[in-house]
Structures are given as C-alpha cells and as structure tokens.
Amino acid sequence: MNALVRSEASHRNSTIAVGPRPPAPVFAKPQPISFFTSNAEIYAQGETAGNFYRIEFGAVRIYRLLSDGRRQIAAFHLAGETFGFEADLTHHFFAEAIVATCLCTHRVSAGETLSQDLLPLALRYLARAQKHLLVVGRQNAVERIAAFLIDIADRQGGLEHIELSMSRQDIADYLGLTIETVSRGLTKLRDTGFIKFHGLRVLDICKPQALRLMCE
Amino acid sequence: MNALVRSEASHRNSTIAVGPRPPAPVFAKPQPISFFTSNAEIYAQGETAGNFYRIEFGAVRIYRLLSDGRRQIAAFHLAGETFGFEADLTHHFFAEAIVATCLCTHRVSAGETLSQDLLPLALRYLARAQKHLLVVGRQNAVERIAAFLIDIADRQGGLEHIELSMSRQDIADYLGLTIETVSRGLTKLRDTGFIKFHGLRVLDICKPQALRLMCE
C-alpha cells in the first residue's frame, strides 16, 4: 500500500507574530503573520477550527489519512489563496506547509460580512474538488499527470513555465498514484516532447494545446 | 474504457408549475415546484446558472464527462438536500434526476441573506467531496463500496436499512469502478455476511461496526 511513516518530520511550528501589516485587499483589519517551515503542521484533523489563512508566500497541502497510513492530498493551496474555514468548528483535514510558508491569519469572528467573501471561495474549491474527482476516478496515469501540470500552470499565472513546490510523493498522493508511476509518467511526457525539464522541479510545457487535449 | 452512450435517455423535462406552496423552513418565499422523470436533465454543464434547488422527494446525480464518454459522478443528492448554486453564473456539471424527483426552485436574487445559509452548505459539500477523494484515490474496490453504503445509510437517517435509488452503473461511476467490479464487491460483502439483500436495490447492513472499520 502506501504506509510510509512521514510523521516525525511533521510537528507544529511555533507561531511568530510579526506585528501589524498593511490591510489586506479583501478583509478589513491587519492580522498576525505566522511562519511555517517545510513540512510543519498548520492544523490537524479533529482540531478546533475558527481561523482561516491567506498564503503570503509558500504552498500548503490539505490531506487525510487512512488508518494504515495511506494518504490522499485533497488540495494544494498556492500563494495568494485562502483556506482553513469549516462548516462546523472542527477541522476535517490536515494542513501542512509544503515549503517555507508565510500565512496571514484571520479570525472568523472578525466580521459577519466575511461569509459574503467566503461563499464564492468555497464554491470555487468545491468545483475544483469535484473536477479533481473526475481526474482521480476516471483518468489514467498520464492523463492525471497532464491534468495536474495544466492546473498548476493555470494557477501560476497561465504561463507554460512551472516551478513545482511539491515532491513526487505529494503529487502521487494528490493524483491517487504511486511515486514510481508519477515518475514514469513524467518521463513519458518528457520523452514524447510534451514537457522539458530544467531541474527536478522546474519544467516548461512545450505543447500546451496537446497537453490540454489529453485530459478532456 | 467506459464509453457507454447514455444520452438518448436524458432530455430536458418540461417544468410543471404546481403553484404556491407553504414556505420552506430555511428560505423566505413560496417557490415554484418542478417535476422530473427518471434520467431527466435538470441542468447541463456550460448552462447559465442562477437558481438552486431543494429536493422535495427523489434523488439527483451531479456529474462530468470526458470527451470519450467516461463519466464521473461527483455527488448524489437525496431528498431534503439543496444543490445547484455556483461561484460564477455557469454550471460546471450536469445534474439529472435518478428517479422521479420533485424540486423546489429558488432564485439567487431572492435575498442577500442567502449566502448566510449557503456557506455552511457549500462547506459541507466541499468536505464531502474531499473525503470522497480519499475513497476514490486510495481505497480498493470493496472498501469503496463499503464507504458508499455507510455514507448512504448515514444520510438516510442512520438506519442499517438501505433503499438505493441509483443503478449499479451510477454507483460504479461514483466510485470510479466498473459495473462488474461493483457487482462483485457487493456479492463479496453479501457472502461474508456484512450485508443482506431484500431485492436488487434494497439491503440491510448486518455488521455496521465492522463495515465502518473497513473504510477508515
């Protein structure tokens, strides 16, 4: 299965208050900033919720575990995105920093108008998760990897240049594959000229149209 | 693959206005009721959105297609649930009645306070979709079927008695399996005494604890 022991690298990072900041564009008041090192836990499944977070820089994985250690990453969140709000006051997932990450924390109590801002966000994430279900449920390995690359490229500004913050294991656990299958898929996409590597986690999409067609 | 042609059974049902009704508990005004026969389309991917729907009775599947016909059902909605709202004004999925279904239509323009009601709903569906990702991405066939049965049982009131409104093909497309694998999985659960059939789509869960344990 997929029962790797990853936990020892994943302990809570101390929150570093860096003081007041200029107002964020969407939410009213200056809020505390906290910093997380790579693999630091932001919150755990079962923990009390109540805050949500805007990523100033870095990247975050949202995931769940089965009792035998199998992991599914439900979402990646990149710089600029807001995450961590829940329907009830409990977190149903784990959240960890993928790389060194800086978060701006917001309290839910801060204002009632927040739900006005949060609803479109929640709906976007819902559509994203449900689209990802099609990828994981019905596409083969290479199609899943293609869909992942297209998604990241679009979210990094629509360029064909990609800088991955996550490991092959993270990608595998996001796509419902093994690390070996992800590696073989990327190799196949490279050998067929769809992508070009400039380092393990840096690559260009050479045939964006064709790659898009592959996962429709 | 899974390229069945299902489309000929799926054309728009005429909306039957049954006149004003007593106010729904959550939303303010009486709203038009419409009726859909089994397999009737409620809305299509790409269509303009703007309404949302409460299921008075019946059941609905929310799904997406790949160009070659592979289908992934992203969610089932049962009686009492509300669905169909979107972040932008476009539907990103198809919605069809699974059985004879009666919907109460609400216009988004009806009131600004709606987002207060819709946010927790959206968040619950988001958590549901992301949990389902773990099932589809990391669990084997029998575990997926067990998780599906537990989910339906919980949503039908927590009883151990289940009446499925959906076909084996719908279940397969929800779980990312083939119809044959679903059938074999159900047979295995029956033969090992976890469930007992009282008809093709009617069954009891005999060992709820053990079944739950199977998909954790």
Place this chain on the structure above:
DNA sequence: CGCTCGCTTGATATAGCTCAAAAGCTGTGG
C-alpha cells in the same frame, strides 16, 4: 410467452503496484 434491461458471473488482459536497485542531488566536513 418471449423480449428487454439491469445485474451477475466467468475468463482473460493489462495498467499500475510492489519490491529492488541504481542514479542524481544536497549538504557537511575535512
């Protein structure tokens, strides 16, 4: 009574998993 349709069962094929090892990278210390 004989269709049709949805479901089950059987036999075989294969995509992706598992296990194993090699090959790159990165950082550290001499």
Place this chain on the structure above:
DNA sequence: CCACAGCTTTTGAGCTATATCAAGCGAGCG
C-alpha cells in the same frame, strides 16, 4: 575542492487488482 551520507527520483522486473470481453440469469412488461 573532493568524499561521503542521506535524501529524492528514476529505472527495472514481476505481480495483482481491476478492467475488459463475453455469456448467462431473472424480473418486469408488452
């Protein structure tokens, strides 16, 4: 600047769970 250790990633070989293809079965219906 090189050597070595500890990672992550890639590559290889064989195995297995599930898909695919095909046939049979049973309930509902004209």
